Every structure is written in structure tokens, then in C-alpha cells.
Amino acid sequence: MNDGIAASQLVLLTPPAISEVIYTKFCGEMERAMCLSDERVKCFAARCADLGKTLGVDVVDLYTLFHEQPNWESFLSDGLHLSKEGNRFVASQVIPLLETKLAHLPEIFPDWKDVDPKHPEKDLL
Numbered sequence: 230m231n232d233g234i235a236a237s238q239l240v241l242l243t244p245p246a247i248s249e250v251i252y253t254k255f256c257g258e259m260e261r262a263m264c265l266s267d268e269r270v271k272c273f274a275a276r277c278a279d280l281g282k283t284l285g286v287d288v289v290d291l292y293t294l295f296h297e298q299p300n301w302e303s304f305l306s307d308g309l310h311l312s313k314e315g316n317r318f319v320a321s322q323v324i325p326l327l328e329t330k331l332a333h334l335p336e337i338f339p340d341w342k343d344v345d346p347k348h349p350e351k352d353l354l
Contacts, residue, residue, distance in 0.1 A: 252308025
């Protein structure tokens with residue numbers, strides 16, 4: 230890779246699936262045109278995954294992972310954006326991979342629980 234970043238240091242995420250039914254309803258409520266299709270997202274996700282393989286970059290294929298879950302539409306708050314459950318699911322897929330890539334790095338900031346919220350500068354500067 231150029232810019233001095235090794236492929237082993239990168240992670241590529243595909244876009245997750247969208248729920249056309251839920252997003253169409255949401256767009257109607259907002260008086261906006263529905264301009265996405267799950268088929269388009271699927272094609273884009275496949276291209277992202279292919280690019281990652283070509284470049285030797287780890288890929289988290291959220292599109293496929295979503296569709297493998299029986300309740301995947303609950304991962305979307307409006308058919309497009311992640312819900313709380315969706316964020317948790319994405320984190321469960323991404324964090325283990327990031328931990329393998331980042332485990333060797335030193336911790337340079339204190340754990341957030343150790344920072345005084347009233348005077349964070351004491352702990353961060």
C-alpha cells in the first residue's frame with residue numbers, strides 16, 4: 230500500500246444490508262424519495278470485499294453477516310442507519326479483529342473510567 234500503511238494495518242468494512250421496506254416507509258414519513266436498493270448495496274459490498282482481497286486487507290463483510298442473522302432488520306433504526314442492537318452487532322464483529330491488530334500497541338491514555346469527568350485535563354495532559 231502507499232502512504233506507508235501496510236495492508237496488515239487496515240480493516241475494510243462493507244456497508245451493511247438495508248431494509249427496503251422499512252427505509253421506504255421512513256422516507257415516505259419524511260416526504261423524501263427512496264433512492265437506495267438492497268441490490269445496489271449488495272453490489273457495492275461485493276466490490277468492497279473483492280478490493281480487500283485484492284489488496285490483502287482484512288474485510289468484515291457486514292452485508293453478508295447481517296443477512297446471516299434471522300433478525301437482521303432489527304439492526305437498523307430506519308431501514309438504513311444502525312440501531313443500538315446493530316451497533317452492538319457491528320462491534321461484536323469488528324472488535325475481535327481490531328484487538329488482534331492493536332494488542333501489541335502500548336496504552337498511552339488512561340482507561341476512560343479512570344478519568345475525572347469534572348477535571349479531565351488532570352488525567353489527559
